Amino acid sequence: MAYVVWSKEYSVGIKSMDEQHYKLFELTNNLYEAIKTGRKNEAVVETFRGLVEYVQVHFTAEEKLLEKNEFPFNQLLKHKQEHRDLIMEIKVLFEKAKSGSAIVSFEMLNFLRNWIITHIAESDKRYGTFLNSKGIS
Numbered sequence: 435m436a437y438v439v440w441s442k443e444y445s446v447g448i449k450s451m452d453e454q455h456y457k458l459f460e461l462t463n464n465l466y467e468a469i470k471t472g473r474k475n476e477a478v479v480e481t482f483r484g485l486v487e488y489v490q491v492h493f494t495a496e497e498k499l500l501e502k503n504e505f506p507f508n509q510l511l512k513h514k515q516e517h518r519d520l521i522m523e524i525k526v527l528f529e530k531a532k533s534g535s536a537i538v539s540f541e542m543l544n545f546l547r548n549w550i551i552t553h554i555a556e557s558d559k560r561y562g563t564f565l566n567s568k569g570i571s
């Protein structure tokens with residue numbers, strides 16, 4: 435059973451972003467599997483690295499899309515700030531895991547999952563509506 439299951443309710447109505455969000459879900463599931471099956475810390479860290487890197491790739495792509503399509507500036511700033519906050523938190527967790535000072539726990543994973551789900555369902559859907567109104571999907 436996957437840890438986080440993609441469904442239509444997570445669609446923001448923009449194909450490229452839905453695909454990237456789907457990939458985030460997959461990477462989160464990979465990390466869950468790595469922890470659940472008790473893989474060695476190095477293996478878990480490598481899986482975690484994949485997620486940390488992709489989160490950044492995705493946020494950059496999303497922000498570019500919003501800038502290009504003139505998403506209202508104050509909302510863009512707020513959105514970028516949410517991204518930056520998560521990147522900071524996820525990097526702290528990643529560094530701890532990498533140094534071995536903490537193992538990647540289900541608690542960390544829950545935090546990540548909840549953040550991703552809430553961000554998509556609330557913040558990302560807002561730009562989806564905006565872009566759709568400009569004929570972009």
Ligand SMILES: [Fe+2]
Binds near residue numbers: 496513517553558
């Ligand atoms: Fe976002």
